[in-house]
Amino acid sequence: MPRAITAFSNPLIKQIRTLREKRHRRESGQFLAEGLRILAEAEEMGVLPEILFFATDGAGHPIAQRLIAKVEAEGGEAIETSRDILHKLSGKENPQTVLGVYRQPATDLADIDRTIAPIWLVAQALRDPGNLGTILRTGDAVGAGGLILIDDCVDPFSVEAVRASMGALFTQRIAQARWGEFLPWLRAGEGQLIGTHLAASEDYRAARYSAPTFILIGNEAQGLPADYAAACDLRVRIPMKGKADSLNAAVACAVVTYEVLGQLGG
Template identity: 45%
Template sequence: MSARTITSLQNPTVKAVRALHMRKTRDETGLFLAEGLKNVIEGIDTGHPPRVLLHGPDAMSHPMMRKAAQATLAARGEVIEVSHDILAKVSRRENPQAVVGVFRQAFTALDNVQPGPARCVVALHRVRDPGNLGTIVRTADAAGCGAVILVGECCDPHAVEAVRATMGSIFAVPLARAGESEFAAWRAGWTGSVVGTLLSASVDHRAATYAKPALVLMGNEQQGLPPEMAALCDVNVKIPMRGRADSLNLSVATGVMIYAATN
């Protein structure tokens, strides 16, 4: 079912796909990489067929791979058989996945993120770590959140590390981007509660009232919420620390808050 086979590491298509590890190339092309057949199928099932589908010599025997190839070709994408060495080069991993897809990035306008049936929306201010961001997107998907909003200068949700961490949820959760002032203006029309986390807060996250839909606003890994962002919240809460650690990883803390807000 493959339209062609590539065996050269110097092939222009291989170089172009590999270049998507760089944010500059992703920004210029509007494309990104998703590794693994599960992620590719998630993209297809949510209406995002690959633009290019690379697969190893033995992958086509898998029935889901045949589904992926058919969907790619039906959407006028390209299906290419490549060697293990090319997959390793594209993935930058010694043990690469047997399937790699190139997809079009998708963002939703902030104005399209509106209170609806979802019980929670997540906003992240200047998140820096793509692994954390990807894990938060996956958690938001699992909890049925309506969107993840990236506020200010954030890391790229389409970085390979972030996409890996989403485990396919990159295709399921609407992503929006906004500057701080744009977000503040949009937040003024939010009809539910807006809740943030602060180490200095006096309200336990389990004792707070979360009017649905809740907007959970989280700060970045190093500084948390700055005063101007905390001021946008109806209530700021703390997650108690009972051991020697004085804080949680951002993705863990966000997961705690998502499930507190959606209970």
């Protein structure tokens, strides 16, 4: 049976609330995801939260009912609480009726099997959690295997990134590595590395892609470092007809990735 927590001062509430900070997420190896849609998607992927918080007024929803039963059957904890406490936990003005505390999956390159998918996304020094989540969502949409984060990227398990991913965080593998680890790993197997680069001479539609294709997106402000771009098998550019010289990073990623998907027959 779910227990109820109604006091803001409850130690568990205080502890879970700290998961909004990266340091605490790293220490505990946990992260937060909220909303029936995202939690149901995780469940469909076979991933259940360690702790499930649900609002008293939302407990009647069939998905919430199923989640509560499953979490308890698997030895996790289901906790009934108030909207006010959910607001406190998620930091959102209008909190969702459910919030899950999940275990972070492994993020080692060694855990990535590149043969399972024709497309892999790679982001370098990405700063914006919304962009990261949106790129995960695009990865899911094209049937990519996952997202490899190079150098110092924003935390993929931040509340904002999880939210923007719309559940894709649970369908996409995530690895984190330095460039000096990634490149030898990539070259130890098959794979075409595509860099999106403003100075590239090849139009992204004229380039020819072959699976597995690794699509590398650079930092929002600086783009790819020159030596990273030089290490790519192909450097492609997206035509720019206006005053601006670049697209949003998640948009650029999607435009190239959908061209790759089309060429690979998807």
